Structures are given as C-alpha cells and as structure tokens.
Amino acid sequence: MSHPAPHVPAAPDVQLADDAQRPVRRALLSVYDKTGLVELATALHAAGVELVSTGSTASTIAGAGVPVTKVEDLTGFPECLEGRVKTLHPRVHAGILADSRKADHLAQLDELGIAPFELVVVNLYPFAATVASGAGPDEVVEQIDIGGPSMVRAAAKNHPSVAVVVDPARYDDVVAAVQAGGFTYAQRKALAAAAFVHTATYDVAVASWMGNVVAPTDAVPADGETVSTGFPAWIGATWDRADVLRYGENPHQRAALYTNGDGRNGLAQATQLHGKAMSYNNYVDADAAWRAAHDHTAPAVAIIKHANPCGIAVGTDVADAHARAHATDPVSAYGGVIAANGVVTKAAAEQIAPVFTEVVVAPGFEPEALEILRAKKNIRLLVVDAPPAAAVETRPISGGLLVQSVDRVDAVVTDTEGQVTGGDDPQHWNLVTGEAADDATLADLAFAWRAIRAAKSNAILLAHDGAAVGVGMGQVNRVDSCRLAVERANTLADGQERARGAVAASDAFFPFADGLQILLDAGVRAVVAPGGSIRDAEVIEAAQAAGVTMYFTGTRHFAH
Numbered sequence: 001m002s003h004p005a006p007h008v009p010a011a012p013d014v015q016l017a018d019d020a021q022r023p024v025r026r027a028l029l030s031v032y033d034k035t036g037l038v039e040l041a042t043a044l045h046a047a048g049v050e051l052v053s054t055g056s057t058a059s060t061i062a063g064a065g066v067p068v069t070k071v072e073d074l075t076g077f078p079e080c081l082e083g084r085v086k087t088l089h090p091r092v093h094a095g096i097l098a099d100s101r102k103a104d105h106l107a108q109l110d111e112l113g114i115a116p117f118e119l120v121v122v123n124l125y126p127f128a129a130t131v132a133s134g135a136g137p138d139e140v141v142e143q144i145d146i147g148g149p150s151m152v153r154a155a156a157k158n159h160p161s162v163a164v165v166v167d168p169a170r171y172d173d174v175v176a177a178v179q180a181g182g183f184t185y186a187q188r189k190a191l192a193a194a195a196f197v198h199t200a201t202y203d204v205a206v207a208s209w210m211g212n213v214v215a216p217t218d219a220v221p222a223d224g225e226t227v228s229t230g231f232p233a234w235i236g237a238t239w240d241r242a243d244v245l246r247y248g249e250n251p252h253q254r255a256a257l258y259t260n261g262d263g264r265n266g267l268a269q270a271t272q273l274h275g276k277a278m279s280y281n282n283y284v285d286a287d288a289a290w291r292a293a294h295d296h297t298a299p300a301v302a303i304i305k306h307a308n309p310c311g312i313a314v315g316t317d318v319a320d321a322h323a324r325a326h327a328t329d330p331v332s333a334y335g336g337v338i339a340a341n342g343v344v345t346k347a348a349a350e351q352i353a354p355v356f357t358e359v360v361v362a363p364g365f366e367p368e369a370l371e372i373l374r375a376k377k378n379i380r381l382l383v384v385d386a387p388p389a390a391a392v393e394t395r396p397i398s399g400g401l402l403v404q405s406v407d408r409v410d411a412v413v414t415d416t417e418g419q420v421t422g423g424d425d426p427q428h429w430n431l432v433t434g435e436a437a438d439d440a441t442l443a444d445l446a447f448a449w450r451a452i453r454a455a456k457s458n459a460i461l462l463a464h465d466g467a468a469v470g471v472g473m474g475q476v477n478r479v480d481s482c483r484l485a486v487e488r489a490n491t492l493a494d495g496q497e498r499a500r501g502a503v504a505a506s507d508a509f510f511p512f513a514d515g516l517q518i519l520l521d522a523g524v525r526a527v528v529a530p531g532g533s534i535r536d537a538e539v540i541e542a543a544q545a546a547g548v549t550m551y552f553t554g555t556r557h558f559a560h
C-alpha cells in the first residue's frame, strides 16, 4: 500500500532576529474576564490599532466609546448556538495563521480579501471555577471553551507573526510594546510559550473532569464484573515553578519547587515570616513535621531530622508539647525542623530559641513569639494556613510513577461485609494477651500508634504520658529498631530508664518474638502492633509470659 507523500511546508522567506519587531495594526479581542479591557482597548485604539471583537467583549469596548468591528461583521456569519460558534471561521483563523514571512501566505490572504491580525487577546471560559462551584454536568460542559483555545493555539503557533496574550495582568506590557513599535520576536516567542501552557493547563482540567466525573475510567474488569480501582486510566497535572532552590539534597544537585495552582494550600504555599530561603531538605523535613504534628488532635509538636521524628509529643498546649517533644531526644533535636499543630506561643518560642533549629512551621505565631524567634538570624519561620489535606501521594520510580492513597489517621480496615476489623481507633483493636489497658495506658498506646506513622520503617516507638521517649527507625530489621528504641529511651535522659513502664508501638508485625523480647526485657508494659505474622502465636506467648498487655490493630503503618 502506498502512502501519500507528507506535505513539506515551504521554508519562510525571512528568518527573524530576536529583536525583530512587528507593528500591531489589527488586534482580535475575545475575553471572558473583562478586567482591564476598556483601558487596553482605549490604548490600542489611541495607538492606531484596528479592533475586532466578539459579542460582549465588543459591547464592552463599544460601550466605552472605542470603535470596534464585531466579529460577525468580519465573518458575515452570526454568532450562534448560544455562543458555541463565534470565531470558528476561516476569516478569523486565516487572519491569525498567515505566516507574514511567507510571500505565498500574504498573496493568498490578498486573494481571499482577509486582513492579518498581529495581536490576539483571549482569555477562556472559567471551566475550573465552574467545576469547583459544584455546577451540574450541562453547566460545566457549556464552560468548555472551544473557540478561545483554538485562537490561542493558532496565534501561539504563528508566533513569528502574531503576539498572543492570555492574561489581563500583561495588558500594560501589551500597550508598552505596541507603543514601542510592536512586539519583538523574542517577546512573541515567550508569549506563545505562555499561551501553550495556558491551553495545556486548561485541557488537563477538562480531561481530568471528563475521566473522573463524566466518564469515569477507574473501573477494571475482574472476575466477570467491573470493579472500581479509584485510579483513573490517566492522570494529568501541570506544575509551575514557584522557586529555584539553592541546591538539592546535596550541593552538587540542582533543585526547584513547583506548585500546581489548583488552589491547594500547603507547605509549598507557606508564608515565610523570617529567615534564609528554604532549602530542598528543609522542605522535605518541614513536610514530614507538618504531617506528623497534624496526626494528633491535642496540641502536638513534632521535631524532624532527615524526615524522621527525633521528638514528638502532645501536651496541654504547644509549649508543653514542645518541651516534651524536645525531651524525646534532646541531642538529635539540634538542627531539627519543628512543626506545631497550633499557634506558637511566647512560652513555646522561649523554649525553642536556645536550641539551634532550622525551621519552625505552624498555623501562626504570637507576636511576642515572633519577636523572640526573629532575633535568631538563621531560623526559618513558616506559616501554613491549612492542615495537610492530600488524599493521594505520588512517588516517581525509574520509568513510572507510584500513586497511593495517603496513610491517614483513622484509617480503618473492613471485612467483606463492611464490618470494621481494625484501624487507628483503639475501639477496633484486638486485645490478644494481658489485662485490658486502663484509660491512660490506652491513650498512650493510641498516641504511640499515631506517632509511629511519622517514622520510617522498620519503626518501634516507645511512649510515655503522650510523648515519645525512644524511637528506633529506618532499620533493615525489626530487632535493631527495638534495640535502638530502648537504647535511646535509656541513654538520652540522664540515665533514666525510660523504656521501663513505657508503651511500645511497632509499625508492622513482629515476624519473630526476638524483637519484642528486647522491649519486654527493657520493661515495656503494653504493646500495640498490627499482628498478622505466621508466628503471631509465638509473639503473643512472649508477651503473655512477661505479663504484658498486647493489642493487634489489623492495620500497618509502613513508611518507606
């Protein structure tokens, strides 16, 4: 089978230099957001630019007394179908797409009696805002702009000839460029790049809504039926560079911060009140700290080093929680990142100030607290407006992207009948040996079980009275984590044996009794673990022999 030869476009007759200007004689304006429109139209008209415009854009311009040609008069065709067809016409698109460097294009325009545009100003129907408003499908569909993106993409493609503007914030630049004799080629290229980002972002929003709401793509066939996976067949996101960081995890690595402008409000949108610029590692640790502090409803403070907690506690207030979190491991707290789930008070600031600290992140700071902490030149102070809210998290791997639902507090597991069989709430735990814990012990176990989510696996966390007293984390076997937790509990507090009488949480089951035995020998009095090992009986027997209370949660808190 033979294929037709591909169309090879003729090379342009003229190659443009970056500073090559193109005077603006004719502009097409079609904007949903009328901000700054009258001022722009007035200035363009004053500069001798002929204006062509759609429906209410034209009315707004004409209403201000500025001469404007309606697009209908240009096309000889009425706007129709409730505005679904306005600018989708060759008289519009040929005027945008003719490459002024090509004599042939200009000759064709002449033959067809079409005048070229040198400037296209468009902003699109508010699709994302309409979805966010909770509007129904028909209303949302009407806000999928068709003619607008077509003009924007056409003008952006033809950037050697046309300047395209999609953002009212750029109108002053437009006026300045027109008055200066036209946009340079470099300016037109930059505007085109921004325009393609604009339409790409818009289309990601439309495609996401279609694939999630209108025609969900998350179902897969299984055993003769279709089951929902919760994961659409395609996910899209666009990210805008928010900051270039000094370096990455190490000084020889380059790094930047991106945000995706979808209205999220988290650490990436934090307001920095004081201190040097945030580093890559600061962000990683501050994020871990922020999440850890918000795993608790009581006032809580987490102190993070290398994405692991070296202190975590709840208290009567933020100062109390900080004092107790600092006491977990005062040695490691040096150079740490602190997060509080409440406003940092003067009392808390007085405690924090003497300890070298990289970052403090909180929902707010009392004025006196700010004054105290601002006296420390190197400390970074961040205010984040909203608690962590992400429902899913992603991790790139070579060649792909892993996506999972976030291990949230209050996770539950259910059986096939929908009955809750495990989770973070002690009422769903299974007492596998020993006396049922009294309220204080149960509260400590619940705290330890929540707090251990912040520690990298394998993790063992010893707690007493709402504060971690020893954390063993990031070890490649559970025995070492047990040893580390006990050692830290017993050596970091002036020789007090803090493991004795503490409660212990294990982020995953004990595969053997050996790790648990280390905790039992150290005097731990109650233990919470997921259970589920083939040697559970052996593990339970060890706890029973020591007379220790042990609960199984049925859920696990691995964090890699």
Ligand SMILES: NC(=O)c1ncn([C@@H]2O[C@H](COP(=O)(O)O)[C@@H](O)[C@H]2O)c1NC=O
Pocket: 030, 031, 032, 033, 053, 054, 055, 056, 057, 058, 083, 084, 085, 086, 087, 088, 122, 123, 124, 125, 144, 145, 146, 147, 148, 149
């Ligand atoms: N259908 C079309 O031909 C068309 N051409 C332009 N628009 C959009 O109509 C809006 C402007 O319309 P008006 O000037 O009537 O307010 C702009 O957001 C523009 O992106 C269109 N609308 C939707 O697709």
